[in-house]
Amino acid sequence: MERKLRKPFLEALRGKTQAVPPVWLMRQAGRYLPEYRATRAKAGGFLDLCYTPELAIEVTLQPLRRYQFDAAILFSDILVLPDALGRKVAFVEGEGPILEPLVGQADIQRMTGEGFHERLAPVYATLKGLAKAIPAQTALIGFAGAPWTVATYLIEGKGGTDFANAKAWIYGRSADFEALIDKLTDFTVEYLLAQIEAGAEAVQIFDSWASALSEMPFRRYCIRPMQTIVERLRARHAEIPIIGFPRACGALALDYVAETGVDAISLDPGVPAAWAASHLQPKACVQGNLDPMLLVAGGKPMEREIDRLVAELGQGPYVFNLGHGIVPQTPPEHVARLVEHLRAR
Numbered sequence: 001m002e003r004k005l006r007k008p009f010l011e012a013l014r015g016k017t018q019a020v021p022p023v024w025l026m027r028q029a030g031r032y033l034p035e036y037r038a039t040r041a042k043a044g045g046f047l048d049l050c051y052t053p054e055l056a057i058e059v060t061l062q063p064l065r066r067y068q069f070d071a072a073i074l075f076s077d078i079l080v081l082p083d084a085l086g087r088k089v090a091f092v093e094g095e096g097p098i099l100e101p102l103v104g105q106a107d108i109q110r111m112t113g114e115g116f117h118e119r120l121a122p123v124y125a126t127l128k129g130l131a132k133a134i135p136a137q138t139a140l141i142g143f144a145g146a147p148w149t150v151a152t153y154l155i156e157g158k159g160g161t162d163f164a165n166a167k168a169w170i171y172g173r174s175a176d177f178e179a180l181i182d183k184l185t186d187f188t189v190e191y192l193l194a195q196i197e198a199g200a201e202a203v204q205i206f207d208s209w210a211s212a213l214s215e216m217p218f219r220r221y222c223i224r225p226m227q228t229i230v231e232r233l234r235a236r237h238a239e240i241p242i243i244g245f246p247r248a249c250g251a252l253a254l255d256y257v258a259e260t261g262v263d264a265i266s267l268d269p270g271v272p273a274a275w276a277a278s279h280l281q282p283k284a285c286v287q288g289n290l291d292p293m294l295l296v297a298g299g300k301p302m303e304r305e306i307d308r309l310v311a312e313l314g315q316g317p318y319v320f321n322l323g324h325g326i327v328p329q330t331p332p333e334h335v336a337r338l339v340e341h342l343r344a345r
């Protein structure tokens with residue numbers, strides 16, 4: 001019964017403090033690894049990589065061959081969901097993702113979900129393959145983007161903007177915006193349920209642009225959809241831990257944890273560790289939050305910060321991670337050092 005084996009990562013998510021914090025890193029598969037770049041070149045387009053199980057399995061496993069991570073994260077992207085809803089999604093080298101912007105209600109209605117699971121079948125096949133291929137102590141993480149973050153890509157057509165169009169919808173066309181969020185919430189639940197049925201043992205929901213919303217829209221478009229997602233996943237799979245990543249939401253993290261009921265919250269580098277230990281950890285496992293640039297720097301400064309984070313957060317349920325994804329210029333040997341240092345403490 002492989003699935004009954006105690007996996008430290010899953011134990012921590014379930015609220016059990018581990019002697020050595022389990023560790024994985026956001027974007028642990030990616031361009032900082034030469035073997036990823038080689039597979040990526042072979043695949044052609046980025047979406048081809050996501051939709052070819054053999055290659056997606058390979059790049060998921062690459063970091064596990066180098067480092068003793070406690071979890072593997074499915075190799076895919078949050079934007080396969082809009083792609084499976086029939087929106088045009090392109091990954092342009094050096095520019096990030098580009099989408100055909102949603103204009104109005106008619107575009108939302110056109111996202112009927114026809115062929116949704118067929119388009120995503122390769123992602124489920126990847127999870128099934130990974131469930132068999134990963135080491136026995138390693139947990140398998142599935143993921144999706146949160147409705148707000150996916151909505152920003154749909155409306156703006158790209159990431160990291162000032163979100164002027166998305167906010168114009170929120171403040172001026174709230175019924176349309178609400179319809180979009182509801183639709184994304186429904187399909188996100190469908191997608192995550194299928195991932196769990198294909199072998200995901202925990203799921204993480206990335207709300208990378210939560211940072212852009214002020215209090216009231218944050219409550220309505222980040223907390224509320226996440227409540228629905230958690231409720232519906234729990235109704236079917238109560239045993240699967242759920243990690244939320246409401247990036248850079250400041251003090252709203254308190255209500256996010258209390259109201260969504262997530263098992264764990266992933267913290268960005270701006271969250272003070274001692275504050276997280278006293279205010280968040282009593283209610284949820286915390287994950288994070290080393291600055292990815294400190295992993296680029298490496299050496300003593302990185303080691304001191306690892307020690308500090310573990311001293312502050314290691315007394316409760318804690319998963320070591322970065323505060324955001326690994327950046328491409330990260331030296332792979334610094335990742336090796338991070339894992340060794342954590343385990344040797």
Ligand code: CP3
Binds near residue numbers: 027031073074097
């Ligand atoms: O190893 C892993 O963490 C799993 C794979 C993963 C990717 N994207 C692969 C990827 C995961 C979990 C994601 C999530 C994702 N994708 C998020 C949420 C997390 C975050 O970073 O805030 C977001 C916002 C996206 C959308 C996205 N996809 C962007 C903004 C980019 C371009 C940025 C970049 O690094 O180029 C992508 C492309 C992408 N997704 C790459 C990878 C490895 C790089 C593409 C390439 O190989 O050319």
